[in-house]
Amino acid sequence: MKDNLKILMAMDGSDQSFDAVRYISGIFPSHKTRVVLFCVNTVVPEAFLDLSREAVFRSRVAEISAWAVQMKKNINDFMDRARAILIDSGFSSGNVTIKVQVKQQGIARDILTESRDRYDALVVGRKGVSKLKDVVMGSVANKLLGKMSHAPIIVVGGKPDPGKVLIGFDGSKGAMKAVDCAGSLANSSLCIFDLCHVIRPLEIQMGVKSLFNPNVEDEWIESNIKEIKPIMDEAADHLMRYGVPDNHISKTILKRESSRAEAMVRKAKNDNYGSIVVGRRGISVVEEFFLGRVSTKVIQMANKMAVWVV
Template identity: 40%
Template structure:
């Protein structure tokens, strides 16, 4: 029996920024064998508004609104077809790209979360959509998805050029190991990907601020033992796996983002929660801070 095709939910809002996310999906080799569903929640006019047709003075206004809604639906259909064509032009089979437009039911974020429950392996979104507020790192919808989508990985597309260098934050927690497993399953069969496993220990003396331990694959008692095992079992060449321990820093998230920046790592992968595992928190502090600190980075958050 052939393995089940993985499914990626790609949420778009009709903005140019969202089209950049589609371009990312088209160019990222990791998604080539996945079924991609382009999903849009359409903000239609509430049915209650049309009750105004019963009022003679409001008939013209309602007709105008109906006409506007019809045009908006045509616009989003064209937008979605263009997005689909981007994926097809990049080599995705026609049968592997689907368009799904849904009228808003409970709210944009809640409707996306509801759709995500239908057998997807991950969801791909942009940090922001239509909003142009310069100081907003993550838009309201994406922020809600990060908080509430605790059952599948949330992939947040950044603005940096795509490459095959993936930095994975590890701390020995089950969630971090699941993040490594996600990377192993998605990228293991592909050629040319490099993985850097990073373990950050906060605190220590000032002299330890830039103390690194690199390529510690022979240290079988380290936090890297299980992640390396998972990656090699999935097909990664040990030569394409490296490790780094960073100590003496004040911010784990800052150190992770800094390491990705200096090393030119195109994707940062973090577990949703670390060793604390506090169930009352929808999302760990480190993973949340990585998303906000790495303003241009692509970040994969794995539950």
């Protein structure tokens, strides 16, 4: 694990954002993690308030002002509630900061700008009915996934168990980066990790059906296993260097799977993994492919889990 962590949690007051806060309380080591609870306040634009000069809008100014006051109160209430969740779970009060900012460029852009301030990861809820009108965190999460490349983004859906982490591993540099990210950020002494590699049938890999006999297919699979095993062992060594006990690490090779993403998500669901870690993209030493396509599919299918995109 890293000596000190700095995590950005994008808040919108939805139930999903509170579930994401609870996930943070379990996945990161509380004794050395600083969490910034960040909210973009979509206050009434000044240009709209200027309409008070017009007689037709003059009678509505008091209502609009009252609405803005209530919004500020709502923000303060749910931010205090989120902070209390973290403190009650063991985070020191000095390591949980509330930051509310008036919208400047746009919600996603403002979160992205804040995330560049030396954060180790950004956590955001997958979707939810926001307590702030006109804030749909689901669309914000989608925008951030397309723009976030300087730090990991963790998209939390449902109420995932933070204790079990599945790492999608294809042997690429990007996959090893995902291993290092999970090992350095997650509570290594408590979490259980699985390194999961997926081998697709040769006919799908080559894009030609009914061309290869079973013997050739078996040789293809055995060749892949022989090549990936030592790299998976190296990945396990990386996790142990971050303090993960050897008995908290498992290695899984799924064979003859038509979809890598579907196989990993099914494995995670069947074995009760709450988190899936994938590389943003990478070129495998086993086969060339962009892991970005896999990570996109995982995010789409793992809607009740936390998906780390590294």
